[in-house]
């Protein structure tokens with residue numbers, strides 16, 4: 179018995195606390211009625227100018243226009259965020275039944291907004307906020323910490339191991355890095371690694387692809403602009419990538435595509451470590467490490483007058499030149515292994531293995547798209563392959579022409595005339611292309627065939643490099 183009383187008290191206390199919460203969140207007060215719709219609690223004095231002592235024990239319908247509190251006290255069903263006309267205004271109200279021991283004992287009503295207009299302006303504010311949040315989301319994304327570290331660079335190639343060492347050491351300093359290499363060789367991966375291993379690892383890592391941004395917009399993307407800097411500019415101005423990267427690392431990808439005028443400004447910024455926003459004149463100091471990536475030969479671009487020599491020297495403090503995958507065939511199996519591992523995680527499927535022939539085909543390919551291409555090929559194969567073993571037919575056609583593989587003929591096959599012809603043709607085409615230094619028109623002339631015929635054969639034999 180005693181225990182029951184204690185529990186009862188506890189529950190009562192809890193419901194009091196619940197009501198207090200309601201009272202706190204109600205904007206304009208609350209009214210409580212008993213099961214007969216008589217008012218037992220009133221704090222609408224401010225809202226309606228009526229005192230509690232004047233309404234206690236009166237029928238709520240006689241006091242509040244259009245009320246439904248007495249109805250909720252009967253039905254026990256709550257009515258949330260309803261519009262109710264009181265004193266000529268559309269108010270937003272909520273009504274909830276009060277239940278004790280499973281029995282309805284009354285109902286409580288609150289006014290959340292004393293005018294629908296108020297709600298509308300709140301909605302507008304929310305929409306504006308949402309808009310702002312949306313705008314900044316993009317920027318914040320770039321603030322994201324780097325995803326990769328040096329441990330994610332898989333290699334057993336001597337030169338690559340050496341490059342990783344250099345990059346690790348460079349990471350400790352503040353030096354500018356120039357990372358060169360064909361597309362898909364892992365330049366970005368190295369840049370992530372450097373940031374992660376540096377003292378700036380807790381700062382932002384901001385990337386901008388110079389080739390992806392129209393020439394006219396690049397300057398304001400990099401350095402931002404002040405309000406009203408040009409027609410169409412945002413009134414409040416815009417912060418640039420250099421400012422976003424302050425205290426961290428900025429990666430200028432495809433720097434070879436940077437227009438000459440921008441190169442001049444970049445050089446000045448690197449020398450003075452400060453800049454002005456477009457249309458502004460306050461100088462902004464920056465503390466950043468710059469990493470530049472390119473798949474073009476910058477030295478050649480300098481010779482051709484497309485890239486400023488002084489900027490090239492400025493960037494070329496520490497140079498990392500990542501070899502293409504075809505020059506480190508020993509990396510193909512371990513890369514494939516690691517990529518299959520992460521693919522199985524990404525696709526949540528059991529890890530697939532490669533059949534011997536598949537491995538051979540992967541090793542024989544020249545990988546113009548480097549590790550990125552390898553990843554794509556394995557991803558495609560993983561989805562095509564229904565069981566756990568990736569066979570050669572799961573590779574794209576250009577990779578599975580086993581008939582024409584250098585030493586891949588069986589004894590009978592190697593005597594087939596078409597294969598003998600193919601072997602000879604392949605050799606001749608290779609030689610002609612080499613001698614013409616990749617000039618296909620010239621190679622076709624040497625071979626005495628039409629250029630389109632040559633292209634067809636190059637594709638057929640997988641000689642496309």
Ligand SMILES: Nc1ncnc2c1ncn2[C@@H]1O[C@H](COP(=O)(O)OP(=O)(O)O)[C@@H](O)[C@H]1O
Pocket residue numbers: 330331332333359360361362363364365366367368513549550553
């Ligand atoms: N050595 C490597 N080990 C593991 N993954 C690699 C390696 N090199 C490249 N990748 C992967 O290949 C893809 C392309 O790399 P990325 O750094 O974007 O190349 P790049 O910037 O040179 O075009 C990415 O998915 C990357 O994770």
Ligand SMILES: [Mg+2]
Pocket residue numbers: 362365366431
């Ligand atoms: Mg890249």
